[in-house]
Amino acid sequence: MTKTVYYTATSLDGFIADQDNSLGWLFQVGAGDDTGEGSDGLGGFKAFFANVGAFAMGATTYEWIAENQDKAAWEIWYGDTPCWVFTHRRKLTPIAGANVTIVQGDVRPVHEAMVAAANGKNIWLVGGGELVGAFADQGLLDEIVASVTPVTLGGGAPLLPRRLLSSRLRLTDVERAGQFVHLTYGVGRAA
Numbered sequence: 001m002t003k004t005v006y007y008t009a010t011s012l013d014g015f016i017a018d019q020d021n022s023l024g025w026l027f028q029v030g031a032g033d034d035t036g037e038g039s040d041g042l043g044g045f046k047a048f049f050a051n052v053g054a055f056a057m058g059a060t061t062y063e064w065i066a067e068n069q070d071k072a073a074w075e076i077w078y079g080d081t082p083c084w085v086f087t088h089r090r091k092l093t094p095i096a097g098a099n100v101t102i103v104q105g106d107v108r109p110v111h112e113a114m115v116a117a118a119n120g121k122n123i124w125l126v127g128g129g130e131l132v133g134a135f136a137d138q139g140l141l142d143e144i145v146a147s148v149t150p151v152t153l154g155g156g157a158p159l160l161p162r163r164l165l166s167s168r169l170r171l172t173d174v175e176r177a178g179q180f181v182h183l184t185y186g187v188g189r190a191a
């Protein structure tokens with residue numbers, strides 16, 4: 001059955017990007033691997049993405065990828081897996097080979113389309129936090145996988161700007177990958 005999963009790297013103090021929307025702090029982390037999966041913890045991402053059939057992100061995240069990643073990176077990482085990008089903008093920077101649908105507004109019909117496209121695989125919510133919060137508000141978020149990075153940022157884009165208390169979050173897995181800790185939480189429905 002399709003699960004909707006927010007899988008993201010986060011600083012120790014709960015930010016997914018710094019105040020300049022940069023991820024430079026994330027890519028500096030590497031040393032100390034003892035898991036055999038690669039010092040950046042990306043082996044875990046590959047295993048995660050192998051079971052992803054559709055993914056979604058906000059315009060800031062998309063534009064960050066368009067501006068900062070190698071041109072071939074999208075195809076290497078995501079192949080032709082369909083991606084929905086939320087934006088009010090008329091045009092986004094094109095990314096070669098990216099199978100992207102531009103959408104805006106209510107996340108519910110988009111989620112329905114993503115479930116159909118995923119064909120039994122999972123849905124990955126890439127971020128940012130406010131967009132993922134919109135899915136959570138509609139009871140459409142099943143799991144959070146937070147890859148905690150040994151960095152504090154003091155400010156930036158918050159992981160998930162919502163109040164989800166322990167009655168709704170259940171720790172289901174903890175895994176160390178070098179300097180990262182992957183924390184997996186099941187998300188329950190609001191009472």
Ligand SMILES: NC(=O)c1ccc[n+]([C@@H]2O[C@H](COP(=O)([O-])OP(=O)(O)OC[C@H]3O[C@@H](n4cnc5c(N)ncnc54)[C@H](OP(=O)(O)O)[C@@H]3O)[C@@H](O)[C@H]2O)c1
Nearest residue numbers: 009017021058059060061064086087088089104105127128
């Ligand atoms: N650490 C990680 O692994 C990780 C993961 C994901 C993202 N990030 C980073 O975190 C930052 C996230 O920043 P953010 O929270 O500002 O980003 P975001 O969700 O990527 O982008 C926010 C923008 O998306 C558009 N948007 C969101 N919901 C919408 C809706 N329902 N309808 C239409 N448009 C909608 C709006 O753009 P417009 O109104 O301008 O169109 C909004 O300003 C980025 O710098 C990203 O690179 C980090």
